[in-house]
Amino acid sequence: MVAEGINVLILSDREVGAERVAIPSLLAVAAVHHHLVREGTRLRCGLVIESGEPRETHHMATLIGYGAAAINPYLMLESLTDLRQAGMLGELSQAEAEDNVVKAIGKGLLKVLSKMGISTVQSYCGAQIFEAVGLEPELVARHFTGTASRIGGVGLDVLAREALERHARGYPRPDSDLLPVGGLYQWRRDGERRMWDPETIALLQHSVRPNGNGDGDVSQQTYDRFAHLVDEENARAGMLRGLLRLREDVRPVPLDEVQPATEIVKRFSTGGMSLGALSPEAHETLAVAMNRLGGRSNTGEGGEDEARYGDERRSAIKQVASGRFGVTINYLANADQLQIKIAQGAKPGEGGQLPGHKVDRYIARLRHSTPGVGLISPPPHHDIYSIEDLKQLIYDLRCGNPRARVSVKLVAEVGVGTVAAGVAKANADHVTIAGHDGGTGASPQSSIQSAGVPWEIGLAETQQTLLANDLRSRIIVEVDGQMRTGRDVVVAALLGADEFGFSTAPLIATGCIMMRVCHLNTCPVGIASQDPELRRRFAGTPEHVVNYLMLVAEHTRRLMAGLGVRTMEELIGRADLLEAEAAIEHWKAGGVDLTNVLTMPEVEPGAPRRRTEPPPRVLDDALDWDLIAAARPALERGEKVGLQREVHNVHRAVGGILSHEIARRHGSAGLPEGTIEVEFHGSAGQSFGAWLASGVTFTLRGEANDYTGKGLSGGVLTVLPPDGHPYLAEENVIVGNTVLYGATGGRAFFRGLAGERFAVRNSDAWAVVEGCGDHGCEYMTGGRVIVLGRTGRNFAAGMSGGIAYVLDEDEGFEGRCNLELVGFDEISADDERELRGLIAEHAQRTGSPVAERILSRWSEYLPRFVKVMPHDYKRALAELAQEAAGIAGEGEPALRE
Amino acid sequence: MGEIGGFLRIHRVGFDKRDPRERVRDYKQYFHTQSEEELARQGGRCMDCGVPFCHEGCPLGNPIPDWNDLVYRGDWRRAVEVAHSTNNFPEFTGLICPAPCESACVLDINDDPVTIEQIELGIAERGWANGWIVPEPPATRTGRSVAVVGSGPAGMAVADELNRMGHSVTVFERDEGVGGLMRFGVPDAKLEKWIIDRRARLLEDEGVTFLCDVDVGRDVSAAELRERFDAVVLAIGSRVHRELEVPGRDLEGVHFAMDYLYQRNRAVAREEGRPWRAAEREITAAGKHVVVVGGGDTGMDCISNSLREGAADVKMLDVYPELPSSGRPENTPWPLPPKRTLTTYALDEGGERTWNSEVTALEGDGDGRVARAHGRRVEGTSSRDLRAVPGSEFALPAQLVLIAIGFSHPDHDGPVRDLGLDLDARGNVRAPVYATSRPGVFACGDARVGQSLVVTAIAEGRKCARPGRRPLERLARLLARGRAAVLRALAQGLGDDVNDDPVDDQPQAPEGDDQTDGDGEGARGEHRREA
């Protein structure tokens, strides 16, 4: 037809009926697309799909990804009519309802596109950036040509059977026109199998609680039933690890020769679930449990209450996510492990969101933000665009805490092995491979269902790539994603994991019942809620978690004994002890080929398949050791110290280790301002003044590179041109890109221009600069930024807190500012005082003629300042003010009586 | 879903019981049905849980969150449809189910569960009141015939299901009315009998034939049924009593509770002009000192009937110790039904329960009539560790002694013997996946699992009609048999492959002990109503 000159093909399943069974829409589109590609006529026609099937973002994304130029999801639209008639859409008109759905799907697609780094639908169309999990190679080769499919799987016959089966539910018309609920989002007995069902949840909870018979064996038996269900039944039906079997043809060893459970649990950690997602009670319960076990809990994104640092409630792993919420030097200094979260299993690329109603005073304090203002973690880390950047961040974090392990958390997806090798080369101590089946109830629904690949695949790929590149011995590999039983642990270890992250299961042990309402703040068991009434209902204890993980470790031991292995060290990487399960019941599993997963690359005899040595030392030549030595009187006795140093661009993250020393000794308060004053000359390397702690003042005469003032934590940072410079400083760039990223406090003064992304995700630093590049103040949540000159485009995008004052001399600022979340406000008398004070300090520290001119003609300049104020922030401040007034008001009558 | 956070604002409103002093004088339902508004409000407490434990807790797998939401939004009509999608008789369970769904409700962890049972009843009653529950005879008949023996909830459910599939169903019942223990065990105060009649009439209008007063094995042999019908389903209940082995058991005035309850239910039927049978020997509690042996629900129903007859006093002896009346004992953690002692509707009305007491002998008045019951105190918590307390002997005046200590298994005479069916270890009919050892003969309900509940009996009946696997898996196996089999199955709908490959799900002997189940019944029928 295309040859005949027809240039739009419409594939439709409208004619489905008693005699006609619909072909899955994606198969239809992909098959036609690839056929035309092979014929060489693809470019001559457009492909349109009209189908009752597509209804979710993921459906649309895959259809477009496989070549559909337009989609008519008629049944989805007709369902709206139905819903409307049933009165479920309130006052919405049909057009409005359709509009809303289309808009929602559009937004979803945008997220998908942006996480793949694609900016137009045109380039996404036909790009097929997917990995097929569980499709047979022949099928993929023919209809999904070019798609990665590493484990084989079902073929056309099975797809046909499934289509027939679906058809059979509709024809002949059943007696009732009720549709089965399906259970994809909510568990139903006859619906899709889920990772957790009532039985497994209840058994796990019962196994860790006292059972009234005073009988320890009962716990063990209950756990065994739990593990049996999970391992044999659920796993077999849904999980890749269920298709793997532990070899039985090996000589077992006696159980008592196997490493004790108390040693095994030291390799366990809990996943990064943030305070904000979890209630403080639940979060602390996990921390206490992990500390008692000698394992590690994870702060998650969003900081940690300093009150917890000194005791059992401290989280050993401190996460550093793109939002950098609460990432202060004191936070870094109190970690055993610093985890850079690149992407998380459930939400690759989508960033995290914390709705405003969950941001109470406590959360806001930890995140250095404003109560009631929703928080968005930007999808990318603004300081990581390449593996070199990642290496830099690893270095910066090492400076922030030379004692801590630095870890990178990756999501298991195509190519994760290569990225992991990059991470190892970037000198990380540790890499976490997160599988697709993790995630909390707060993750957007389309991510829960269809992001990433199972950890088994990602882990196997990582192990193989690391071994092949001789990097395995210097990095710890952790796997994270729905670990539930000792068998999961053993399979993961055999595939190459040194450590094991648990997320959902420990929460279930403390009482989580998988409500999947985490985002609504109504969690009835007080785990994922900030509501004080609900938090009181939390009944979990550290013992629950301890008991559970000990049961898992005991289970691990028993399996190890069966495999004839005495220690975890001997177990790791022994993929040869696994084999593919022959009798796989579920028909979808037929045709799965696990050879790729089970490959063990040849390595030299005796070469380690696990981590045996630390990564190379990188801090030895840091400038800070000298600063620390010279500042000893200040560090130890609080005496004032003034220093002068040369700096060169090989010196990176100058001030980081020094700040660590201060935080270690003096906590977040640091030292009184100006205790340590250092005057530098020269051209500083990246991350100059990173994490600079309170009490340190750096003044650099010269220039500084990218990431200056990263995570500024209370120190004062000034950069000004060297004396006698021949150019106009206000027209030249003096600090690089991404300056003050994630700053949490302190002040900064730049006599000149800053590059792009100035003060992104600043939460509490105050800064003055004389002009900046694009994306200034993006995602900022607090603090003050004063720009005494031109800004680049897209200023204040995603800014939800803090205030920026921009001197708008050419009156073109409005066009350069992203007004989605912010507006321009009156400058009040208080504001004026603040503004003028900062400009005066800028003048004093840098001698800037620009500042001096403004100050001397203040009344003339003041009206030219634009106050950039986030809407949400304004609302929240007003509410807080009202609340304060209300409290005072209530008190009054009592006073009068 | 209901209202976001609704459970934080709306409190559970339980059953509205009538004044005991008033209700003890009649044979009407002992509580009032809730208003539509209140039910909708209560439905709004449901959180539409990601994992709805209620749905798992209900033996029928009722789509509870779905109906709660519909009720909350006032869409009763759809709710009626949804409720019937998994439950043939929501009005029965809505009245007398012990509601394991509610003890499994997520809100029971630290709050009061959603009033699922009352909502279920509300839905069913609204369906009837609005004429939404109407006969829907099958469009086509398969030409196959099935005989169902027994018209208890299991027999009714299996008949309903098979009839819907187009088979011709005849139900044989030896009593004069349908409903099994729901009619002759459960008193009208819990379940008024016109409710059973209403449903039975609907089934008849849809084509089910009920033949009452036919005792299979006596009036017609089971073997004959097997010949005349394509299949036979035994739903004969578990009716063999556990015996009280003490001296004096033979005295006049000592009876099985069931014999008494049958008579009382018949007396009400007579009063209300329904069919009834006269007793050979009348059992009455009027003016007597009554002793009920066994602390389960059968015993409670005996108390309620004795009080209505005007007994002088009623004493119940329970061998087990008293349990806390609220909270969750550690050995029955959520979502299991908690073991607690509740004041039942019967004890609200009168009567007295003594714990840790067993009957040792019954003493006559010299004329062969019972006059006194002798007993003693015991210690221990389960049937295995009960010990007599020395010197704790006591005696009670007793002119009527009712034995309510449970049933052991179905009748082994009659159809079971006729057909030579295999039994399981506990004496129930062995029927993994509902097929007995005789081809074409199936069993379900208490006859297969031992004494249980109405809700389990209905679930049994449903599954017996569609045994085996989920449609998806069944289709897989059909495919293996070839294209013709698939097309045939598709034409018939995927549900009716009665003789499917068996999977062994014969119930196992219970593992736990039978604490508090004086008659092995546990608290049923009303345990939630107290909340």
Ligand SMILES: Cc1cc2nc3c(=O)[nH]c(=O)nc-3n(C[C@H](O)[C@H](O)[C@H](O)COP(=O)(O)OP(=O)(O)OC[C@H]3O[C@@H](n4cnc5c(N)ncnc54)[C@H](O)[C@@H]3O)c2cc1C
């Ligand atoms: C006093 C009492 C109170 C109860 N209260 C509750 C309650 O509140 N809630 C609850 O859920 N459960 C309660 N139960 C339990 C519940 O009633 C039973 O579990 C349920 O009725 C079992 O249903 P079934 O259909 O398997 O058997 P049954 O109800 O026992 O029905 C069996 C039927 O088969 C008939 N039959 C037997 N043999 C033959 C034959 N040879 N020929 C013809 N017909 C025959 C019988 O006459 C009877 O009608 C109670 C039980 C009792 C005894």
Ligand code: SF4
């Ligand atoms: S049948 Fe019983 S368990 Fe099921 S929903 Fe109704 S009351 Fe609950």
Ligand code: SF4
């Ligand atoms: S468990 Fe309770 S709250 Fe949850 S869905 Fe069921 S009835 Fe609703």
